[in-house]
């Protein structure tokens with residue numbers, strides 16, 4: 732990622748002290764689908780997606796302050812009002828900030844693979860965390876997974892399907908590249924280099 736400095740204004744500090752979910756209609760000053768992104772980097776996906784979908788209310792977690800604040804800065808600079816950035820560990824705050832069944836989509840793009848054994852505890856898609864994400868999704872809600880790490884792609888897809896998410900393409904199937912979709916920052920790099928990307932678009936069952 733590009734070299735950037737740390738911007739002084741924290742991102743999403745107001746959400747961190749909450750003990751129960753905010754009224755998101757009030758937070759955004761609008762109604763519409765509520766979407767969540769985990770580990771958005773500097774927001775290559777979030778900023779463009781929010782620009783294209785002004786009716787969507789988008790909450791992006793990124794625990795690296797530099798990236799989170801830069802994303803917030805860019806959103807403000809470009810008048811993107813439907814994005815809220817929170818500089819925190821998503822795992823610690825999700826249950827307090829979102830009601831069950833309230834999310835239209837959860838997006839996880841190129842999660843860190845955490846190769847070292849000592850870092851395994853940072854892996855995001857554990858079975859328990861996946862169950863939590865599933866509970867926060869609305870019936871019919873989308874889980875958008877993208878990664879370049881082949882064997883992790885298969886593991887994560889298996890975890891998501893085992894939790895009860897439905898794969899419209901059939902169990903274990905990945906989604907072909909869709910040129911209409913917004914690529915994430917990392918995805919743009921792989922699209923340029925031709926390196927394979929594994930994409931899954933799963934749905935929470937309607938009942």
Ligand SMILES: C[S@@+](CC[C@H](N)C(=O)[O-])C[C@H]1O[C@@H](n2cnc3c(N)ncnc32)[C@H](O)[C@@H]1O
Pocket residue numbers: 769770771772773775792793794795798819820821822839840841842843855915916917918
């Ligand atoms: C490999 S980068 C991918 C960034 C972006 N999604 C993309 O596709 O370009 C993974 C990002 O997830 C962030 N991250 C990892 N675990 C996190 C957590 N528990 N909460 C918030 N952010 C996290 C990292 O700081 C990093 O910016």
